[in-house]
Amino acid sequence: MPHSPRLFQVTWPLLIELLLGLSVGVVGTVLAARLSDNHGAAFALAHHVFGALFIVFRVVGAGVGVVLTQALGAGRRARADAVARAVLGAATWIGLCVALTAVFARGSLLRWLNAPADVLPLASLFLLGLAPAMLLDAWNASMAAVLRAHLRVRETLAVMVVMQLTHLLLMHPLMLGTDFSPPLGLSGYALALCISRVVAMALHLWLWRTRLQLAPSAADFWQLRRRELVDVARIGVPGAAENGAYRLAFMVSIAAVGTMGAPALAAHAYAQQVIMVVLLFGMATGLSVEVLVGHLVGAGRLRQAHGLVRRALATGLLVSVVVATSAALAGPRLMQTFTTDPQISAMACTLLWWTVLLEPGRTFNLVVINALRATGDARYPVVVGAGSMLLVLAGGSWLLGVHLGMGLVGVWLAYIADEWLRGLLMWRRWSRLDWLPHARLSRRRLAQAA
Numbered sequence: 323m324p325h326s327p328r329l330f331q332v333t334w335p336l337l338i339e340l341l342l343g344l345s346v347g348v349v350g351t352v353l354a355a356r357l358s359d360n361h362g363a364a365f366a367l368a369h370h371v372f373g374a375l376f377i378v379f380r381v382v383g384a385g386v387g388v389v390l391t392q393a394l395g396a397g398r399r400a401r402a403d404a405v406a407r408a409v410l411g412a413a414t415w416i417g418l419c420v421a422l423t424a425v426f427a428r429g430s431l432l433r434w435l436n437a438p439a440d441v442l443p444l445a446s447l448f449l450l451g452l453a454p455a456m457l458l459d460a461w462n463a464s465m466a467a468v469l470r471a472h473l474r475v476r477e478t479l480a481v482m483v484v485m486q487l488t489h490l491l492l493m494h495p496l497m498l499g500t501d502f503s504p505p506l507g508l509s510g511y512a513l514a515l516c517i518s519r520v521v522a523m524a525l526h527l528w529l530w531r532t533r534l535q536l537a538p539s540a541a542d543f544w545q546l547r548r549r550e551l552v553d554v555a556r557i558g559v560p561g562a563a564e565n566g567a568y569r570l571a572f573m574v575s576i577a578a579v580g581t582m583g584a585p586a587l588a589a590h591a592y593a594q595q596v597i598m599v600v601l602l603f604g605m606a607t608g609l610s611v612e613v614l615v616g617h618l619v620g621a622g623r624l625r626q627a628h629g630l631v632r633r634a635l636a637t638g639l640l641v642s643v644v645v646a647t648s649a650a651l652a653g654p655r656l657m658q659t660f661t662t663d664p665q666i667s668a669m670a671c672t673l674l675w676w677t678v679l680l681e682p683g684r685t686f687n688l689v690v691i692n693a694l695r696a697t698g699d700a701r702y703p704v705v706v707g708a709g710s711m712l713l714v715l716a717g718g719s720w721l722l723g724v725h726l727g728m729g730l731v732g733v734w735l736a737y738i739a740d741e742w743l744r745g746l747l748m749w750r751r752w753s754r755l756d757w758l759p760h761a762r763l764s765r766r767r768l769a770q771a772a
Contacts, residue, residue, distance in 0.1 A: 329610055329634060335479035336470075337606035342486040344598045349490060350511050351595050353497045355660050357507060359588045362660070364437075364444035365508060366591030370576055371431050371445075372452050374569040375420045378562065379460050382412045382551075385558025386464065388616050388696050390471035395620020396768045406468045406534075407542045408550035410461070414543050417460030424453040435573060436580030441587070444508060451512030458519035461543075465526035470613055474533055481525045489518035553767065557700045564691070564704035571711040571740075575719035575733055582723075586730055589669035592660040596670075597677055600649050601684060603641045607634050608688035615696035619761045620768060627761070631693045631752060638689050642681040650674040669730055676734040683738060686745025690752050698764035699757040706751075707744045715740035 347369070355362035386409045393402040428449040432442055462485075469478045495503065496510030506513065530536045579590050611634050618627040649656070653671035661667055691703045715736055722732030751757065 329607075329614060329630060332473065332475050332610040332613055333606050335475040336609050337602060339479050339482040340602050340605050341599070342482055344595075344602065346486050346489050346493070347598065348595045350493060350497075351591060352659055353494065353511070354508060355588075355592075356498065359661060359663065359666065360438075360441050360584060361444055361508060362591055363584050363587040364441045364448060365511075366587065366594070367432060367435055367437055367441065367576070368445045368448040368452065368508075370435065370573060371428065371449055372424070372456070374431075374573055375423055376456060376459065378420050378566075379413065379416050379463065382409055382416060382460075382464060382554060382558055385554035385556065385561060386467050387471050387612055388557045388698070388700075389553045390468060391613055391616025391696065392620035392698075392764055392768060394471060395617035396765070398620075398768060401768075402471070403534075403536055404547075405550045405554060406536060407538060408545075408547040409464045409468070409554065410538055410542045411545045411547065412551055412554070413460040413464040414457070415546065417457035420460070421453045421456040424449055424456060434577065436577045438580065438584050438587070441584060448508035448512060451509045452515065455512065455515045455519055458516065458523060462519055462522045462526060465523075465530060468536075469526070469529060469534070470609075471616070472534060473613070473617075474529070475613075477529050477533055481522050481529065484525060485518045485522035488521050489514050492517060557695060557698065560700040560704045561695055564707055567704065567708040567711045568715075571716035574716035575723075575736065578719045578723045579730065579733060582729060585663065585666050586669065588661065588663075589666045589673070590730060590733075592657060592666070593670040593673040593677075595660070596649055596653070596656055596674060597680075600646050600677060600681055601642070601688070603645065604638050604681070604685040604688040607638045607685075608692040610634070611689055612692035612696045615693050619697050619764055622765060624758065624761055627693075627697070628752075628755070631689065634693075635686070635689045635749070638685040639682050642685045643678065646674075646678045646681040650678055673730055673734050676731065676738065680734065680738045680741060683741035683745045686749050687741060690745070690748040693752060694748065694757055697757045697761040699751075699760035702751055702756075703748060706747050710740050710743045710747075714743060 351362060351365055354365035386405065389405055390402050393399075393405065428446050429442075432445050432449070437445055466478050466481065469475075492514035493511055496506050496514050497508070498510075499505030527538070530538065576587075576590070579586050611631060614630060615627045618624070618630070650671075653674040654667065657667040657670050660670075687707075691707075694700070694703055718736030718739060719733045722728045722735050723730065724732075726732060728735070
C-alpha cells in the first residue's frame with residue numbers, strides 16, 4: 323500500500339467535502355449579516371449550540387469509523403456490516419434526544435451563553451428551526467461514516483456535493499426572499515438545511531444498496547443492538563467526552579465574549595468563519611489518517627501506520643502555517659463580505675493574525691488525536707485534554723479576556739495555549755509508541771469477535 327498516494331486519495335475528497343460544508347456556513351453567515359449584525363451574531367450563537375448538542379452523536383460517530391476500518395482491514399466484512407446496521411438505530415435515538423433538547427431547552431442554553439437581549443429572540447427561533455435537521459444529520463453522518471470506512475470517499479463526496487449545493491441554491495431565496503416569496507430570515511436557512519438533508523438521506527440509502535450491497539431494514543432504524551455497539555461505545559464514549567469537553571470549554575469562551583457585547587460576538591463569529599476554512603486541510607488530513615490507520619491496525623501493519631502519521635503531521639503543519647498567513651493577509655478584504663462596521667472588521671482582522679500561531683498547534687490535535695483513536699487508544703486524549711480545555715481554554719478566556727481586560731485577543735491567547743499544550747502532549751504520546759499496546763489489543767478483540 324503506497325503511503326502518499328493512498329493518503330492523498332482519501333484526503334482530497336474529504337477536503338472538498340469539508341470545504342463545501344464550511345462554505346455553506348460562511349454563506350449563511352454572510353446572508354445573516356446582510357439582515358443585520360444582530361442576525362449574524364444570532365446565527366453564530368445558534369450554531370454553537372447546535373454543534374454542542376450534536377456532540378452527543380460523537381458517541382457513535384467517533385467509534386463507528388474505527389471499529390469498521392479495523393474490521394475491514396482484518397477482512398471481517400460480516401462484522402463490519404452488523405456494526406453498520408446497529409449504528410443506524412443508535413443514530414435514531416441519539417438524534418431524537420438532541421432534537422428534543424434543542425426544542426425545549428434552547429432558551430436556557432442561549433441565556434447560558436450570555437446572548438444579548440437583542441440577539442436572544444432571533445437565535446431562539448433559529449435554533450427551533452434547526453432541531454429537525456439534527457435527526458437527519460445523525461442518520462446522514464452515520465451512513466457517510468460507513469461509506470468512508472469502506473474507502474468509498476468519492477461516493478460520499480458526491481452526496482455531500484449534491485446536499486450542499488441544494489442547501490446553497492435554496493438558502494438565498496428563502497432567507498432574503500424573491501419577487502414571488504417573502505424573506506424568511508434565519509428560518510429560511512433552517513428550512514433549506516432540512517430539505518438538503520432529506521435529499522442526502524435518499525442518496526445515502528441508494529449508495530448503501532448499490533455500492534455496499536447493504537440494504538437496511540426498518541427495524542435497523544429503531545433497534546438498539548447492544549452486542550454490536552459495545553466496541554463502538556468503547557471508542558466513541560471517550561471520543562464524545564473529548565469533543566464534549568472541548569465544546570463545553572468553547573461555549574464558556576463564547577459566554578465570555580458575550581459579556582463584551584454584540585460587536586465582539588459578531589467579530590468573533592466572522593473570524594471563526596474564516597478560520598474554519600483555514601483548518602480544512604488539517605481536518606481532512608486527520609479524518610484520512612483515522613481511516614487509513616484503522617485499516618493498517620486491522621491488518622497488523624503497525625510500522626506503516628507510524629510512518630503515515632509522521633508524514634501526515636509534517637505536511638499538515640506546513641500547510642496550516644501557509645494558509646493561516648494567507649488568510650491574515652487577506653483579512654481586510656475578507657471582512658468586507660461580512661460587515662461594513664470598521665470596528666468589527668478591525669477586531670476580526672487582529673484575530674486572524676493571531677490565528678497564524680493558533681493553527682499549527684491545532685494541527686497536532688487534528689492529526690494525532692485521530693490517529694490515537696484509530697489504534698484504540700481513545701482514553702488518553704480525553705483524560706489529558708479535558709483538563710487543558712477546561713482550565714486553559716475556558717478559564718483562560720475569562721481570565722485574559724474579561725478579568726484582565728484583554729478582550730477578544732485574550733480569548734484567542736487562551737485558544738492558542740490550549741491547542742499547543744494538548745497538541746504537544748498528544749505528539750509525545752504517539753512518538754513514544756505508547757499507543758502500541760492498544761493497537762495490539764484491538765487486533766486481539768477482532769480475532770475474538772470472529
